Amino acid sequence: MKNRHLCSMEDLSTVDIMEILHQAQQFSRGENWEPERKAFAANLFFEASTRTKCSFEMAERKLGLDVIPFDADQSSIQKGETLYDTAKTLEAIGVDCLVIRHGKDHFYEELLENVHIPIINGGDGCRQHPTQCLLDLYTIWQEFGKFEGIKVTIAGDIRHSRVARSNAAALKKLGAEVTFSGPKEWFEEDYFKAGRLVEIDEAVKETDVMMLLRIQHERHGSPASTDAARYHKEFGLTIDREKKMKEESIILHPAPVNRGVEIDTSLVECERSRIFKQMENGVYIRMAVLKRALEETKRRSGEYV
Amino acid sequence: MKNRHLCSMEDLSTVDIMEILHQAQQFSRGENWEPERKAFAANLFFEASTRTKCSFEMAERKLGLDVIPFDADQSSIQKGETLYDTAKTLEAIGVDCLVIRHGKDHFYEELLENVHIPIINGGDGCRQHPTQCLLDLYTIWQEFGKFEGIKVTIAGDIRHSRVARSNAAALKKLGAEVTFSGPKEWFEEDYFKAGRLVEIDEAVKETDVMMLLRIQHERHGSPASTDAARYHKEFGLTIDREKKMKEESIILHPAPVNRGVEIDTSLVECERSRIFKQMENGVYIRMAVLKRALEETKRRSGEYV
Amino acid sequence: MKNRHLCSMEDLSTVDIMEILHQAQQFSRGENWEPERKAFAANLFFEASTRTKCSFEMAERKLGLDVIPFDADQSSIQKGETLYDTAKTLEAIGVDCLVIRHGKDHFYEELLENVHIPIINGGDGCRQHPTQCLLDLYTIWQEFGKFEGIKVTIAGDIRHSRVARSNAAALKKLGAEVTFSGPKEWFEEDYFKAGRLVEIDEAVKETDVMMLLRIQHERHGSPASTDAARYHKEFGLTIDREKKMKEESIILHPAPVNRGVEIDTSLVECERSRIFKQMENGVYIRMAVLKRALEETKRRSGEYV
Known part of the structure; x- marks a missing residue:
């Protein structure tokens, strides 16, 4: 069964990988896909990034997602809130998909069991991206x-x-x-x-x-x-x-x-x-990954969340 | 007469409160409301927040408002600009509604007389929220x-x-x-x-x-x-x-x-x-408060501003 | 020939200036213009600003542009990336227009030859705005x-x-x-x-x-x-x-x-x-400048980029 999260390349079989590459190719050729209802993404970047963050932002907008801005420096993380509580908060508020970059290896492990919206790993520590x-x-x-x-x-x-x-x-x-x-x-x-x-x-x-x-x-x-x-x-x-x-x-x-x-x-x-071609391609890959996450979540629950 | 601002719970009668709760309930059941023309909000948060800021951002988007990003750390407040001049600037630029969180008690008092767009208090000092x-x-x-x-x-x-x-x-x-x-x-x-x-x-x-x-x-x-x-x-x-x-x-x-x-x-x-239910409810409450502010402003002036 | 960039007032003849003022006047009277396809802007502000940044954000939204958020403090500039590589990255990702404020005089000179999307100078050093x-x-x-x-x-x-x-x-x-x-x-x-x-x-x-x-x-x-x-x-x-x-x-x-x-x-x-009238006017001027940049880029290449 497909995984609605994408935390590690080990989540993906070679079939999964090839499906994502083909979907990215379709997007590069102008295919459009939008979720059936207005959907919301949030990008939680706890480490500096231009390419990855902007690329996800672009991919989300190209899929017609609304993006809820999140600034780690201005968040309640500053008051000691855990990553888990932050993720649950965004889920409760109605966000449909989280992209997270965090300096801690395997940060996502504490999230997977109880967070019901898909988590996309935007880079963890020295491990996965x-x-x-x-x-x-x-x-x-x-x-x-x-x-x-x-x-x-x-x-x-x-x-x-x-x-x-x-x-x-x-x-x-x-x-x-x-x-x-x-x-x-x-x-x-x-x-x-x-x-x-x-x-x-x-x-x-x-x-x-x-x-x-x-x-x-x-x-x-x-x-x-x-x-x-x-x-x-x-x-x-x-x-x-x-x-x-x-x-x-x-x-x-x-x-x-x-x-x-x-x-x-x-x-x-x-x-x-x-x-620079890689950067262009990154947008199509992220569109494919986000589409897959939202569709898989919907398939499981009849709803995105 | 209704107040177009919401700065303190003392602005609200029990009738006002019940109206807002009923409107929130309607939103929770899927009611849609959008302003008659494209409208703009800005969220001025001078203190850390995840829940309140993201919740307002979500509420604004669900009402179809466009949100002008504002980062206190990168603003002219850093050059000594007053909160009043910042609020007037955003009004002049065409923002229709301001949500403000500020560490100073009663920060809104200096704004109410001359700022003509509604001010929603997102938390002031140890006072009101x-x-x-x-x-x-x-x-x-x-x-x-x-x-x-x-x-x-x-x-x-x-x-x-x-x-x-x-x-x-x-x-x-x-x-x-x-x-x-x-x-x-x-x-x-x-x-x-x-x-x-x-x-x-x-x-x-x-x-x-x-x-x-x-x-x-x-x-x-x-x-x-x-x-x-x-x-x-x-x-x-x-x-x-x-x-x-x-x-x-x-x-x-x-x-x-x-x-x-x-x-x-x-x-x-x-x-x-x-x-977590409270967080979900917060979005509906903020939708109700924003709708009320925009409608009341329109009722007074024939226009949102 | 018109310049697709706007880096300095010296780029503009008196005819150009009057064209921009007339276009701004049209926008102030309610004229609408949107690019023919979904287009994306990014505002790279490396110095504090409320007015100029918010004004560009408003102008972009009024033209129906999608804005990709960029936070200098959270960007790869922090890892030593050059402004040129940052601009090329945003171009590769699909951004159609860059507004840049930077403390360095003539920052744009290193960008003009190889960045193919229009650059709008939002203020450089003590020089131009x-x-x-x-x-x-x-x-x-x-x-x-x-x-x-x-x-x-x-x-x-x-x-x-x-x-x-x-x-x-x-x-x-x-x-x-x-x-x-x-x-x-x-x-x-x-x-x-x-x-x-x-x-x-x-x-x-x-x-x-x-x-x-x-x-x-x-x-x-x-x-x-x-x-x-x-x-x-x-x-x-x-x-x-x-x-x-x-x-x-x-x-x-x-x-x-x-x-x-x-x-x-x-x-x-x-x-x-x-x-405060100047601030209101700033939005119309920026709409006119952005429209000109996107149209001129399209005229040259048959496409926005």
Whole structure:
């Protein structure tokens, strides 16, 4: 049975994933869908975000949802209210769907049992960011029309990335070949199940998709290995390395980009970059995810809530 | 004559109150009302709030109002602009209705003479919070179908509560029997006019409505009598006390709840709790209050403003 | 060829200006215009504002635009993202028009080449604030029906004002006679091209339009010449000076007003004050500017973006 929440990529089978990608494609081609009655969303972002928050806001409006503004800094969270009570409050007020970003790993676990409206995870701690993962998958599928046999290199700050692990797992399930690249000390034991660690100079020559990750300066205090210029030279996508990439290969990055660190600034908008395309695709993916959540909630209860 | 503003419960006669409760009931049953032309609201919240702000936002959208976002931290209040000039600015720009929460008692007094659009008080200092009072009244009326003879205990931080005094006065006017419960040092002389102070252990056995108030940690610096565990044991609604309540009696709390202080955490969603019901009702009450304000403004001027 | 951006008054010819004023007048008379498809705006305000931000929000809604909320404090700017990448992100997500206020002079220069959606300058550093300038011009034109021969005094903190220079230049181009008034140390060499410096006591007797500027306490650290009472007495519009003004002359101020500094508090809403009228007019001007930007973008590309 489908899950009305979307908290983790592990909630989704490969069939589910492909359904979402197809729906996103329909939205990108102009399909319209609106809920049968006026419906309300709220976006609870407890961490800074431009892309993800604005993308959800756009997706919600394109589906005709009304969005109830929520500002974490001005909320009763400041008076010590729990996330659970905040979510229940919004449910009681009549919100039909919650998108939540929160710095705590698995924040959603305390919500799932008693909150009856769908919860979409907009990013939790260093763990999951399922709509980012889905938009990465969609961008690859849009480019190559398949996952089977596509070579994907996940490069950079794989330890602190919300998407490295779940992207790797999803890509493998879908038939892609995954490798990792980046500083050895950020590569953890369990990554070997998903793919081996390769040097960036080797990776650029082989890969179809160079999936760069953002150095999460705000999440680790180790300045040694993150010294920007040195990192760029040893592990980043330099101008020279880009030249060695295969003809049809593409570059992904979840952004915000640290220009001159993960990638040379001149490559951000180069021909093989799909970085801004990913953002465009994110809106369609989020429309698909929201539609699915509202429809599944309705299917279960005969009503959205 | 009706008042187009709603600043204090004293603005309302018992007839006014009953009209608002009946209108809220109509909205809860699906009645629609929209202003005759596109109308605009703005919510000026100078203090943290989830429930009240989101509830007004929802009520406004359900009435088809457009909401102009206002962020106190990013406003010209930061450059020293007065509340009066801010309100006049929003009026000049074309806003039809202002909801204001402000830490200053009677903040609205300087606005009433020269601001021509309705002002709804969303909470001022330790004084008034009329829509909270109305939603409490509505929840009681919804439950018992009357006020006459209903026993209501207002329990907790009655000194710092925005609603203790005005709830007590309104309930008495409507025919309910009011008592208070809580630390003696928070009980003030003038409360005796509205009702006597009783021990919580006595109150639970007698009352129809246990109306708990929130300990306003952020408003008083006296840690002695607010030590959480001790307060809970002496003055709070414990599991044992709840068991002694009458069969049909209900629990109210304006939230955010200090779980384990005013009320045991397991009781927040117990069968007699109407805490989340109050939040749902708050939307209907605010719809009724906004409709009344806009209609009254129109009646006076032939136009909303 | 028209410019789809509006970054500076220098982007506009006198013909352009008059077109915008006429369009604003049409909007003030109830004309409706909406884009042919659902269109989206975002307001990126990196400095405090009530009037300008709320005015753009109102104008956007009156044109039927959907507004994607953007909070600088909660955005990826906090993670070091550049303004360029933020603007490109919003473009990629599907926003059709950006309004930006930023403390950096000429912030827009890095955006114009590669951002394809229109940029409206909502105020940059101490430089430009074209929609403020236009609404000042509109208010004068509304009053006198012409600019030719109208005497305008720009008085106050001309050095730190975003609008002093561009208002003076635009007014001269349109045929008005400009003079300045205020502390000599704030009057700069190049102002002489636009008009001479006169004593406030002389100015009040001659001028048709007393255009007061706000003392930008937040922009200069020189308390000596800004001592409020002394400033008011030497350079401000006192009750006595107002009495000496010509019968038909009017008072403008961009607000927020420092009451008792630039102007006596009792004059803010006096008969010749157009201060709140300016705010009302600002909405119509911004509607005209947004319509122009969207239409021009469409004319160039066959689509809004």
